[in-house]
Amino acid sequence: MxxxxxxxxxxxxxxxxxxxxxxxxxxxxxxxxxxxxxxxxxxxxxxxxxxxxxxxxxxxxxxxxxxxxxxxxxxxxxxxxxxxxxxxxxxxxxxxxxxxxxxxxxxLQYSYQDPGASLDPRWKIRRSLHEPLVIHHSGLNYDEREERVRAILQAVGLPVGHLDLYPHEISGGQQRRVGLARILTLQxxxxxxxxxxxxxxxxxxxxxxxxxxxxxxxxxxxxxxxxxxxxxxxxxxxxxxxxxxxxxxxxxxxxxxxxxxxxxxxxxxxxxxxxxxxxxxxxxxxxxxxxxxxxxxxxxxxxxxxxxxxxxxxxxxxxxxxxxxxxxxxxxxxxx
Ligand SMILES: Nc1ncnc2c1ncn2[C@@H]1O[C@H](COP(=O)(O)OP(=O)(O)O)[C@@H](O)[C@H]1O
Ligand code: SF4
Ligand SMILES: [Mg+2]
Incomplete structure (x- = not known):
């Protein structure tokens, strides 16, 4: 390939x-x-x-x-x-x-070997994906962040329903996808x-x-x-x-x-x-x-x-x- x-x-x-x-x-x-x-x-x-x-x-x-x-x-x-x-x-x-x-x-973003390291176990996936945008794109309101997060979640092949789950509720492969989505929010x-x-x-x-x-x-x-x-x-x-x-x-x-x-x-x-x-x-x-x-x-x-x-x-x-x-x-x- x-x-x-x-x-x-x-x-x-x-x-x-x-x-x-x-x-x-x-x-x-x-x-x-x-x-x-x-x-x-x-x-x-x-x-x-x-x-x-x-x-x-x-x-x-x-x-x-x-x-x-x-x-x-x-x-x-x-x-x-x-x-x-x-x-x-x-x-x-x-x-x-x-x-x-x-x-x-x-x-420039780093994808950790252990995807769990980049996801807070106490946070739903939505919060983990919104957080980088809150920090680096403070001009965006909630709806604008949510729109961007949903588009990226789709790009990494996960359903929108996963936003309401905690990291322990998804598989290792899905955690990797969330980790990649988190990175991609910062373009x-x-x-x-x-x-x-x-x-x-x-x-x-x-x-x-x-x-x-x-x-x-x-x-x-x-x-x-x-x-x-x-x-x-x-x-x-x-x-x-x-x-x-x-x-x-x-x-x-x-x-x-x-x-x-x-x-x-x-x-x-x-x-x-x-x-x-x-x-x-x-x-x-x-x-x-x-x-x-x-x-x-x-x-x-x-x-x-x-x-x-x-x-x-x-x-x-x-x-x-x-x-x-x-x-x-x-x-x-x-x-x-
Ligand atoms: N934070 C650290 N403090 C002290 N030694 C470290 C630290 N991180 C890595 N090392 C040491 O640096 C060397 C290289 O580690 P690392 O970069 O993790 O290797 P690799 O990713 O190729 O397995 C190893 O000997 C490791 O023990
Ligand atoms: S010891 Fe090092 S320099 Fe010498 S032949 Fe082996 S690899 Fe080459
Ligand atoms: Mg290593």
């Missing part, structure tokens, strides 16, 4: 279609002991740079804990970046004062979708994906699509960023990365995708062991303790993303 979108550009190339420009984005969390004293730093996001073009779906993939949600939340302003710049629709949103940054981020241009189908039955996952594709067309949306489901990412994303321990280790056009993965980590991720009949796509790289503690990273390449190709240089020099291949970049001294 690879979506139609403008021809992809290079990772940090700004052009007239660029909607988001992230440069050197970094987020460190303090590590504290039982007394509350800081004993170290957890590098959840380390010097991440890329641009997103209007209309595209950029996939962010990697194992649990690699920093995908931290990336989404830092872009969204839920976390303050430790370093780096963020330009959204031509405006600085990382360095701006909080009130200005909030206003500039209005067309976003870029939506960060954090694991939008996780925890759902396979059949419900497919209907949510189809809905996301419909909404994208109907509301002219751009998606940052965070997922650990590589099959889905391959199906719908135009470009992907592969993350490992807070770094982007491979970036490129989806088909190029899936057909000819250059980084050993990407190769091992892809080799773990089961295909029909249980066969493997690539069976030369199996991913063993756990990632190292992000509060105590190894020197040089942070993948080296799990890498079957590691050599002495890998412990001494940290590899940077290199654009040695058409449509693809990898951060590995010996990328193939």
């Amino acid at each position: 690879n979506v139609d979108a403008p021809a992809p550009t290079r990772r940090t190339q700004v052009n007239e279609r660029t909607i988001l420009d992230a440069r050197g984005l970094t987020k460190h969390f303090p590590i504290r002991n039982a007394f509350g004293w800081q004993t170290g730093v957890l590098r959840a996001l380390d010097d991440v740079s890329f641009t997103v073009d209007k209309g595209e779906i950029l996939g962010i993939v990697g194992e649990s804990g690699c920093g995908k949600s931290t990336l989404g939340k830092t872009i969204m302003g839920i976390h303050q970046p430790t370093d780096g710049s963020l330009i959204f629709e031509g405006n600085d949103i990382a360095g701006a004062a909080p009130s200005a940054a909030r206003e500039r981020r209005r067309h 976003p241009s870029l939506v960060v979708l954090d694991e939008p189908t996780s925890g759902l039955d396979v059949s419900v996952q497919a209907t949510i994906l189809n809905l996301l594709m419909d909404l994208r067309k109907q509301f002219d949306l751009t998606y940052l699509f965070i997922s650990h489901d590589l099959s889905v990412v391959r199906m719908i994303c135009n470009r992907i960023a592969v993350m490992y321990l807070g770094k982007v280790v491979e970036f490129g056009e989806t088909e190029a990365v899936f057909e000819t993965p250059c980084h050993p980590y990407t190769r091992s991720l892809l080799s773990a995708i089961p295909t029909i009949g249980g066969a493997r796509v690539i069976d030369t790289f199996s991913l063993e062991g756990e990632p190292p503690n992000p509060g105590n990273l190894p020197s040089g390449c942070r993948f080296r303790n799990r890498c079957p190709m590691a050599q002495q240089t890998c412990a001494e020099v940290e590899p940077e993303l290199r654009a040695d291949w058409p449509g693809q970049e990898a951060a590995c001294h010996f990328a193939q």
Whole structure:
């Protein structure tokens, strides 16, 4: 189903279609002991740079804990970046004062991995959908808000009667739809979708994906699509960023990365995708062991303790993303 979108550009190339420009984005969390004293730093996001073009779906993939949600939340302003710049629709949103940054981020929305997190269990769905409009469109009266909310509820495939229900009275799939409706009330241009189908039955996952594709067309949306489901990412994303321990280790056009993965980590991720009949796509790289503690990273390449190709240089020099291949970049001294 690879979506139609403008021809992809290079990772940090700004052009007239660029909607988001992230440069050197970094987020460190303090590590504290039982007394509350800081004993170290957890590098959840380390010097991440890329641009997103209007209309595209950029996939962010990697194992649990690699920093995908931290990336989404830092872009969204839920976390303050430790370093780096963020330009959204031509405006600085990382360095701006909080009130200005909030206003500039209005067309940038984050869809939580847990849809329950964005819905107050004590509120009927109607109140959850009216609330963003009350805050951001205070000029609208009740009837005008209700009209907009009903139209959006219909767009996400829910009957108007659901407005009078509480979150616990609807299914997980319907909660996702309400979460998307809540986001759409603010007319976003870029939506960060954090694991939008996780925890759902396979059949419900497919209907949510189809809905996301419909909404994208109907509301002219751009998606940052965070997922650990590589099959889905391959199906719908135009470009992907592969993350490992807070770094982007491979970036490129989806088909190029899936057909000819250059980084050993990407190769091992892809080799773990089961295909029909249980066969493997690539069976030369199996991913063993756990990632190292992000509060105590190894020197040089942070993948080296799990890498079957590691050599002495890998412990001494940290590899940077290199654009040695058409449509693809990898951060590995010996990328193939
Ligand atoms: N608010 C936080 N405080 C401290 N550490 C955090 C916080 N949020 C995430 N982390 C840590 O940052 C790393 C990346 O987490 P996360 O972005 O949630 O990964 P992912 O979404 O890829 O599973 C993990 O080691 C996680 O424990
Ligand atoms: S730089 Fe070395 S350790 Fe890192 S991925 Fe490449 S070969 Fe493996
Ligand atoms: Mg996450």
